[in-house]
Amino acid sequence: MESPSFKQRLDEFEEILRRNPSLYLHPGKRWEYPWALERAGLEPDMKVLDVGCGMSVFPLYLHSIGCRVAALDWSFGKDMSQYIQRTLHYFRGDMGRLPFHKGSFDTVFCLSVIEHLSPSSIGRAMNELNRVLRPEGRLLLTTDYYKDADEQLYYGGAGGPFPVDWYFFDESSFRRHILGAEGWEIEGDLDLSVNWPDTAEKMKAYHGYPYTSVGICLRKIPPG
DSSP: OOOOHHHHHHHHHHHHHHHHTTSSSTTTHHHHHHHHHHOOOOOOOEEEEEEEETTTTHOOOOOHOOOEEEEEOOOOOOOGGGOTTTEEEEEETTTTTTTTOOTEEEEEEEEGGGGGGGHHHHHHHHHHOOOOOOEEEEEEEEEEEOOOSSSSSSSSSTTTTTESOOOOOOOOHHIIIISSSSSEEEEOOOOOOOOOHHHHHHHHHHHHHHHHEEEEEEEEEEOO
């Protein structure tokens, strides 16, 4: 987050927030968004999908750099029509049945979303993300990550404590559900090692939870 490229992205996000104060930038996305953008290799006029976007700044940012953007969530909490532009559209839907044709997108972003599905729904979601990507298109995926997915975690920040009531991955479940999904190949190196005693304390101080995030770039394997 201290690198010049990350700082530049964060400044650009903050400017979008200044102009659109009803949008938000989640603390964890302050490293997930810049990381994903560095790995995505975006070019102007690319067709991109932001899955589970909520009311974040990210779709507007993607639009600002020249992408043709579809932003999807099952609920936005308010009317998003004021943000619609010629190359930015919002859709209501879920990851298990995406309302887009096969091969519609060059790049898909799924950033801290898939952990909010039940484990039994993750496979279908991964298949849908694959379906709507063009061959060799990229999926940039991040998710909550902890040493033991069966442990009960609690939020310890202001207003807490309260239990984490969504799914999160450990190395075993990440390898099974994400890396084990068919139709993908990893782009780049994979490192799932974490110094948990140090990381958990830093993360609790940063955003109230002991988990961190893991990010991966997956490329859709062409047919045949």
